[in-house]
Amino acid sequence: MVQNAAWPSIPPRIADLFRQGAEAALDPPADWIEGLHAASLSGERMRPVAEDPVLVAGVRRSNVANLGQWTAANVRHPGVRVPVDLAPELLDTARDLVRRGLDQRALDSYRTGQSVAWRRWMDICFGLGASPDELRALLDISSLSISTFVEDTIAAVSERMERERAELTRGAHAERRATVTLILEGAPISRARAEAQLGYRLTGPHTAAIIWSSDASGQLEAASEALVRAGTAASRLTIVAGAAVLWLWLPVAVAPDPRDLDLPPGVRIAIGRPAADLDGFRRSHLDAVATQRMLTRLTSPQQVARYTDVQLVALLTADPAQADEFLDDTLGDLLHADAETRETVAVYVREQCSATRTAEKLFTHRNTVVRRLARADTLLPRPLAGTTLSVAAALEVLRWRG
Numbered sequence: 001m002v003q004n005a006a007w008p009s010i011p012p013r014i015a016d017l018f019r020q021g022a023e024a025a026l027d028p029p030a031d032w033i034e035g036l037h038a039a040s041l042s043g044e045r046m047r048p049v050a051e052d053p054v055l056v057a058g059v060r061r062s063n064v065a066n067l068g069q070w071t072a073a074n075v076r077h078p079g080v081r082v083p084v085d086l087a088p089e090l091l092d093t094a095r096d097l098v099r100r101g102l103d104q105r106a107l108d109s110y111r112t113g114q115s116v117a118w119r120r121w122m123d124i125c126f127g128l129g130a131s132p133d134e135l136r137a138l139l140d141i142s143s144l145s146i147s148t149f150v151e152d153t154i155a156a157v158s159e160r161m162e163r164e165r166a167e168l169t170r171g172a173h174a175e176r177r178a179t180v181t182l183i184l185e186g187a188p189i190s191r192a193r194a195e196a197q198l199g200y201r202l203t204g205p206h207t208a209a210i211i212w213s214s215d216a217s218g219q220l221e222a223a224s225e226a227l228v229r230a231g232t233a234a235s236r237l238t239i240v241a242g243a244a245v246l247w248l249w250l251p252v253a254v255a256p257d258p259r260d261l262d263l264p265p266g267v268r269i270a271i272g273r274p275a276a277d278l279d280g281f282r283r284s285h286l287d288a289v290a291t292q293r294m295l296t297r298l299t300s301p302q303q304v305a306r307y308t309d310v311q312l313v314a315l316l317t318a319d320p321a322q323a324d325e326f327l328d329d330t331l332g333d334l335l336h337a338d339a340e341t342r343e344t345v346a347v348y349v350r351e352q353c354s355a356t357r358t359a360e361k362l363f364t365h366r367n368t369v370v371r372r373l374a375r376a377d378t379l380l381p382r383p384l385a386g387t388t389l390s391v392a393a394a395l396e397v398l399r400w401r402g
Contacts, residue, residue: 018078053296058093096242208284
């Protein structure tokens, strides 16, 4: 890294241009920020991060924190080497990466995001009215400033990750997490040894859940207790999987009903299918993971979801582009119709195509139901009578999609 003593001096005119550019960058457009996030999560090496909604939220918060740190520092001291500030967002992300078993390669997001930031910065610089020589000098010091800040930040976060990894290799928490990891990976481990290390019986039923919060709200423990009460469980196994995510297992054969859960805003729960013994311990957790990913993929507004409720939707939306094509082909103009018409069709299908029972469920007159169904038929590419199953599946996807 470049040392402070070797940092080039900044001519007053270039410093003034740098400050103007930094002021213009303080409030970036929302679409540009989304582009930065997308670039940060792209690439094969970032796939484990991009598939985890908690890590994705952490990367997004870190991007905003880093951008704010660099621009604000250059408003105050334009062109001077920007000091690293390990904000809480960066520390939380470092902890989560380590607890997922990821290493420093996951910090590629900083470098891929750098290229997007650099293009945005060049656009700003070219609009400052600088002469060619001034612009060349401004871009030279800008390139040094951005690349040095990124590398300094990666080095600081890497150091924090090493410290976090050292902490996790000591004590009961590390032992419990390691034991759960072995079980989930299907590694050979005796039931007696695993039960002794976890303090949790692996015989009998298990219902796994993942509780997380995109803003690390600190309400995870309260949500855990609410889940235990809803599931009428006598005990639970809790693994801290990140700064804002818990893995739970309840020794119950019936998954808690989402309607029995009163959760704080921002907290979300994905619940796996109940299953038995070691294989069930593993399978229920993988169900919860699939449910969590589906909720995130669809930007679903639902706070709680059970795998049994979303299994079909999870399969249909595994490929977002194909899911969109399925919705367009199946629903046609009904996709953009009013919510009343779509809901009437959904209830009609669930009630086995009985207009009378649909009217009872919707607390409306049967003639109203008939009129809405007739309108739906004019919007659908093909009549509802011959596409009931496909239309029902498409409407179920819409119900979960944000």
